[in-house]
Amino acid sequence: MPNTFRSTTTRTAPAGHTTERLAIEATDLVKTYATGRGKSPVQALDGLSLTVRQGEVFGLLGPNGAGKSTTVKILSTLAPADSGAAVVAGHDVARHPDAVRRAIGLISQKSSSAPMMTGRESIILAARVHGMSRHEARTRAGELLDRFGLTDAADRLTKTYSGGMLRKLDVAVGLVARPTVLFLDEPTTGLDPEARAQMWEEIDHLASVEQLSVLLTTHYLDEADHLADRLAIVDHGHIVAEGTPDALKSELRGDSVVVEVADQAAGAIAAQRLSSLDALDDITHEGRAIRARTHSAAGTIPVVLATLEQAGVEVASATVSRPSLDDVYLHFAGHAFEGADR
Amino acid sequence: MTALVSHSALLTRRSLTVLVRQPAYLLITLIQPMIWLLLFGQLFSKVVDIPGFASDGQSFMAFLTPGVVMMTALFSAAWAGTTFIEDMSLGVMDRMLASPVRRGALVNGTVIYQGIVSVAQTVVVLVVAYAAGARFGSPGLGIVLTVAAAVLLTVVFAALSNALALLTRQQETLIGVSQLLALPLTFLSSAIMDPRLMPDWIQTVARYNPLDWAVLVSREALSATPDWGVIAWRGGALVVLAVVMSWLATKAFGAYQKSV
Numbered sequence: 001m002p003n004t005f006r007s008t009t010t011r012t013a014p015a016g017h018t019t020e021r022l023a024i025e026a027t028d029l030v031k032t033y034a035t036g037r038g039k040s041p042v043q044a045l046d047g048l049s050l051t052v053r054q055g056e057v058f059g060l061l062g063p064n065g066a067g068k069s070t071t072v073k074i075l076s077t078l079a080p081a082d083s084g085a086a087v088v089a090g091h092d093v094a095r096h097p098d099a100v101r102r103a104i105g106l107i108s109q110k111s112s113s114a115p116m117m118t119g120r121e122s123i124i125l126a127a128r129v130h131g132m133s134r135h136e137a138r139t140r141a142g143e144l145l146d147r148f149g150l151t152d153a154a155d156r157l158t159k160t161y162s163g164g165m166l167r168k169l170d171v172a173v174g175l176v177a178r179p180t181v182l183f184l185d186e187p188t189t190g191l192d193p194e195a196r197a198q199m200w201e202e203i204d205h206l207a208s209v210e211q212l213s214v215l216l217t218t219h220y221l222d223e224a225d226h227l228a229d230r231l232a233i234v235d236h237g238h239i240v241a242e243g244t245p246d247a248l249k250s251e252l253r254g255d256s257v258v259v260e261v262a263d264q265a266a267g268a269i270a271a272q273r274l275s276s277l278d279a280l281d282d283i284t285h286e287g288r289a290i291r292a293r294t295h296s297a298a299g300t301i302p303v304v305l306a307t308l309e310q311a312g313v314e315v316a317s318a319t320v321s322r323p324s325l326d327d328v329y330l331h332f333a334g335h336a337f338e339g340a341d342r
Numbered sequence: 343m344t345a346l347v348s349h350s351a352l353l354t355r356r357s358l359t360v361l362v363r364q365p366a367y368l369l370i371t372l373i374q375p376m377i378w379l380l381l382f383g384q385l386f387s388k389v390v391d392i393p394g395f396a397s398d399g400q401s402f403m404a405f406l407t408p409g410v411v412m413m414t415a416l417f418s419a420a421w422a423g424t425t426f427i428e429d430m431s432l433g434v435m436d437r438m439l440a441s442p443v444r445r446g447a448l449v450n451g452t453v454i455y456q457g458i459v460s461v462a463q464t465v466v467v468l469v470v471a472y473a474a475g476a477r478f479g480s481p482g483l484g485i486v487l488t489v490a491a492a493v494l495l496t497v498v499f500a501a502l503s504n505a506l507a508l509l510t511r512q513q514e515t516l517i518g519v520s521q522l523l524a525l526p527l528t529f530l531s532s533a534i535m536d537p538r539l540m541p542d543w544i545q546t547v548a549r550y551n552p553l554d555w556a557v558l559v560s561r562e563a564l565s566a567t568p569d570w571g572v573i574a575w576r577g578g579a580l581v582v583l584a585v586v587m588s589w590l591a592t593k594a595f596g597a598y599q600k601s602v
Contacts, residue, residue, distance in 0.1 A: 033601070076440040079602050098442055106440040110433030116360040128352050129443045131345070157363070173437070
């Protein structure tokens with residue numbers, strides 16, 4: 001009866017992805033919330049699809065209300081989707097939620113420590129819920145407290161912890177059963193700069209050293225830029241752009257070039273000369289400054305300088321800068337990130 | 343199944359740990375039933391003189407004891423849902439639900455905890471009643487069945503309170519509903535008044551009041567000549583209702599998860 005054994009091993013493998021195992025695969029997720037009698041329901045997710053590869057940090061970037069937290073809730077089995085499918089750590093979230101729960105850690109937006117329990121008790125409780133023995137749970141709690149620098153505070157009630165300490169405890173609790181997929185829902189919201197830097201370091205470590213797959217949601221552009229291997233921009237419940245932060249930025253029409261010349265008269269001449277160059281587009285000039293966009297960042301500056309030298313224009317400065325994620329967001333979402341919260 | 347049992351035990355212990363860390367609250371929990379017993383005992387001590395009240399020269403304190411036990415159980419249990427509301431607002435609930443913890447264990451944890459509190463409160467009422475002069479016909483069996491009825495009543499209302507907490511997710515609604523239920527259910531029963539002296543309509547309502555069932559089980563079991571028919575029927579109804587309510591509370595997680 002060797003067939004019986006073989007058939008069970010392929011049970012949870014998602015169709016069509018036998019070559020590369022994905023940490024998360026979500027397809028066409030739709031979720032609508034009722035908002036009360038007489039009010040129209042809110043469409044939180046409108047056909048959202050994403051894939052997270054094993055061992056990568058995937059950032060979900062968007063303003064409040066874009067659908068980031070709803071995505072996390074569905075993928076972590078907290079809430080059912082109206083339609084669509086999701087496979088997390090090899091298990092279907094709707095059909096085998098318990099298998100998913102055993103494989104994931106969730107660090108939700110709100111700090112989730114019971115204030116009248118100690119840090120150690122919180123970790124031990126989580127460990128025991130995952131089926132560890134009393135002894136295993138104590139050992140694991142000791143390890144995690146030590147790793148997150150909470151040993152001194154371990155036996156104090158968590159209501160005495162600072163915001164940064166609570167966040168560390170949340171991560172420790174999330175890691176208790178050695179998950180393969182970790183959900184971090186706005187992990188640094190409300191943290192002071194120092195605690196934020198520590199959290200970034202920790203997330204980097206989790207992905208690079210421990211090979212965890214991380215789905216991170218954030219509404220900080222710099223955070224997504226710094227932490228995510230790949231990221232997706234969410235707007236109105238679906239993904240409007242996806243790629244590495246650098247790829248997304250280079251999808252914009254090139255880098256921006258700013259040249260400053262010595263005086264206003266030279267500015268007009270410079271703008272006129274530069275407009276004949278193939279490397280530059282969208283040339284505008286205002287006073288001493290000429291702005292343009294370019295496709296090939298590296299080769300542009302020497303050409304610009306040579307052209308202006310030939311024309312006898314004295315150049316004060318010339319800079320090329322990569323577009324920021326702000327530009328990317330504006331480009332793909334069609335509106336500026338600032339004030340996009342709804 | 344073993345996971346359900348161990349998770350229930352873990353969560354019960356969590357609630358008990360938190361209770362013990364709040365000594366003021368613990369003290370109030372134990373003193374409140376004493377106040378009800380002594381206050382009502384004094385206030386209504388003359389009702390036993392009304393012709394037709396109770397029987398065999400029983401003191402009002404002895405008559406009142408089962409009533410205060412059950413009233414206390416109901417009042418405590420109606421608050422059980424506040425643990426869920428707190429857990430929801432703290433984010434503890436979401437983390438629990440995304441972990442392998444059994445849904446049934448979450449309900450069991452708070453319900454068993456309330457049951458333990460209710461046993462402690464029942465013991466306090468019985469001790470104070472004895473100290474205040476109440477004597478019972480069959481104390482041994484009576485006390486066992488009184489505790490059992492108090493625990494069953496606690497399960498019924500703690501589970502209901504949990505279900506309401508999961509469905510409304512609002513502390514205010516939960517407080518409102520428990521206020522709306524607790525006192526009327528107490529007065530629409532034989533907790534402090536002999537049913538034979540009540541208006542007909544209240545007697546009728548009392549027949550369908552779980553608090554009255556628990557009071558009757560306890561009062562009959564404590565009396566010198568228990569009416570086993572009353573104990574069996576009312577006790578059985580409590581068991582059935584406790585099972586139904588626990589099932590409903592577990593089901594309410596589905597509704598909660600749809601709305602988060």
